[in-house]
Amino acid sequence: MEKRDLIYEGKAKRLFSTDDANLVIAEFKDDLTAFNGAKKDNESGKGALNNKISTELFKMLAKNGVESHFVEMLDDTHMLCKKVDIILIEVIVRNIATGSLSKNLGIPDGKVLPFTLVEFDYKNDALGDPKLNDQHCLILELVKNEAELDQLRAMAREVNSILRPYFHDKGLNLVDFKLEFGRDKDGKIILADEISPDNCRFWDLETGEKMDKDRFRQGLGGLKVAYEEVLNRILG
Template sequence: MPKTELLYEGKAKKIWKTEDENLLISEFKDSLTAFNGEKKSSEEGKGALNNQISTELFKYLDEKGIPTHYVDTIDENNMLHKAAEVIKIEVIVRNIATGSLSKNLGIQDKTVLPFTLVEFDYKNDALGDPKLNDQHCLILNLVNDVSELDYIRFMARRINTLLVDFYAGLDIKVVDFKIEFGRDKDGNIILIDELSPDNFRLWDAKTDEKLDKDRFRQGLGGLTEAYRQVLDRIKNR
């Protein structure tokens, strides 16, 4: 299915219209950003790796009954998916304390949390993606009612359970991740965006080696090699 018009260009993807108003194409880019765009770079092949990893995880979640926007993978860098109205809430799921959680709350790095923590951030670059509580979400009209927030939390925890189990079979820890939801043409809330190491913290289960975008954030190098290792483990499972 050919691209017809560029709908939106973000930090990591270009979103294209198609001849079908209910279908879009995400083109995964090689660009890298961190700290709300303050740090920028690019690594050849990163976009293709993110697309392929996301493809495998969307297929897995689809098999487990999670409603997603995924339709098909066109080629290494392009994914066909359902059009959806984006819910402007970034859903953060945490299993192990690190990064901003450790910094902001003083929880020791690498502390396993007593339960899965689900947080909401406002998807708004101009404001720096601030934290949200339920009342903020309602005041901003991001959802129709509290029951939708409850559903999003339920789905986030279900997705976490499935992906923790999936990655455990690959000797990888799911530390935390960011996911997004949207509404399809029938108003159903579905999982959208991507499921890549750009949005996940993934550590080797034996060594705690970082296999995610922290390699860029922290100047560790070897980002595409780490992403390729994740993809190879998935394909060889």
């Protein structure tokens, strides 16, 4: 598959057109950003780790009936994907309170939530990815109707119901994570973006050690080692 023109560049990936109008190539970058781009760095090999982790998770989810844009991993840093129109809603799934949830609502850090919380953020860097309610989503025409919002929530909960016990068996607590969805060529809503320690929080079940991008956000160091450990546990 030939990589052609750059069609989009985000904080963690570049997207390139191919000789097939319905397929794109995602290139995973080594760049690190936090706090809406206010903190930046680069970690050699980070992109390759996220590509490999995402590949394994997309394949596992597919076996469990969750369709995504993933087609195949091409090499260490490149993934072939179905071309989708991204829905500009970041779907946040929370099992344990931490980060902005604790900061904004005063819920103690580390408190296990009584049920899985699903939130929406506006995928808009210029506005700082603000929180959305259903009416905001409809006013902004990010979805066609309320049924699609219900569908996003249901799909996010389904992904959580698969990933949470999967990672528990690997000795990791899936604290929270961010999902993105897009419409394929037929207009069907499918899972997109990536699933990696860049957009998931993993805590070691025994020690509570953070195994995700919080190591960068909080200046803990050892980010690449943590990502490698997540991959090793996935691969068994």
